Amino acid sequence: MPLLELKQINHFFGGLQAVHNFNLTIEPGELIGLIGPNGAGKTTIFNLVSGFYKPTQGDILFHEKSIIHLKPHQVTSLGLARTFQNIRMWNSMTVLENLCISQHYRMGYSFMDAIFSTKTYHEHEKAVVKRAMEILESLELSEAAGEYPKNLPYGLQRRVEIGRALTIKPSLLLLDEPAAGMNPSDIDRLIELIQWIREQFHLTIWLIEHQMKVVMSLCERLCVLDFGQIIAEGSPSDIKNNPRVIKAYLGDEEADDDAEN
Template sequence: MSVLEVSHLKRVFGGLTAVDDFNLTIEDGELIGLIGPNGAGKTTVFNVVCGFYQPSGGSIRFQGQDIVGLRPHKVTAKGLARTFQNIRLWNSLTVRENLCVSQYHRLAYHLWGATFRTAAFKNSEKEAGKVADKMLEILGLTAYAHEYPKNLPYGLQRRVEIGRALSVDPKLLLLDEPAAGMNPSEVNDLIELIHWIRKQFNLTIWLIEHHMRVVMSVCERIKVIDFGRAIAEGTPNEIQQNPHVIQAYLGEDDAA
């Protein structure tokens, strides 16, 4: 069964069609890239799939279930996690606390339990801490557990954000421009990390990225959109040679 099926997806903002007739099926275990020029609609696709925006048309099925209309936390609870183009960590919390907070959508207590520190509260907090500590160890972040994210190098901040997404035990991980703002050394580390987490967590990954070395190094299949519409799909080698893709990125006319 496919992990994700997006059919005829459309998103309109006022008179602007940001995404138009977008279709994509992602099979279990795949690592798929979504690329296109700035403003092509890539992040809008992610935002619609994750429930931040509601589609103007089309369908979205995750593990066979219709998820259109679900709020973002409900989508996450079903096993679809994401990172953001601009890192969104809680800088007033430590790295470990960031990883704990990501699990609160599934903890077995409510306000009453937190107020009176019931057994359910204590057990849930303990379990969240165990998951966070395991993630810190797996991602090599244990030494930074009590640091605030804002004090870490950019590459480590991105690793924390990915760790936060992994803490919810996702089936599908969406990475929105994870290499943004990274230096060459950090990009190399990121490529290795993506390969590693895919194998370590047996994950299906959907990636938006402008850094072509990342895309070509990790993706098995790539979808290209421009002005909200798909213009190409294929292997990295096929995409590199596709004249429509070259035109979209370089602005060459058909006669060139």
């Protein structure tokens, strides 16, 4: 049973076709990468999956149910979490508060409970904080709980953002360029982290990345996107030598040279 299915997705921005006949099936437990040159439509696809855009045509199935008519927060509450290309934390609140708010969909009490300070309220609030602290501990972030995200070093901010996505108890995690702006040692730690959370939380992970090191060492399957269309799909080693991919990244001439060699 596939976890996520994208069927014949077409998406237009005004007259511009950003996604063209996109088909993809993700099985549970996979770690799959989406690569492609800048402006190929990778983030657009993530935005479609997370419900931020509605596809012009096509259907998206998560756990075999269509999710295209759901609002983003509803999609997320089904267990589909994501991170963002530029880290988007709520910077006026502490790391702990950030990780609590992301559990909003299963808060289990209404605003009236909060105002009347009922028993349900206190129980759920406790559970939410406990869950957040567990995630922070498992990511070795418990010391940062009281810090403001923007005061943390960049690598840690990424880690916190991944932690926030984990509080949702996702079955599928979308990572949008998790290594963007990181230095080599940060990247090594990130690779370890992704492998670790995958085991620990039994995650299916779909990531967009430009850092070939991350993609090649993590992904089992790769999908290459150019001008909103899949131009190649397969194992990292296949993709590396695919002439269409090389052409998309480097342009025509080099591709010819490569083919001759």
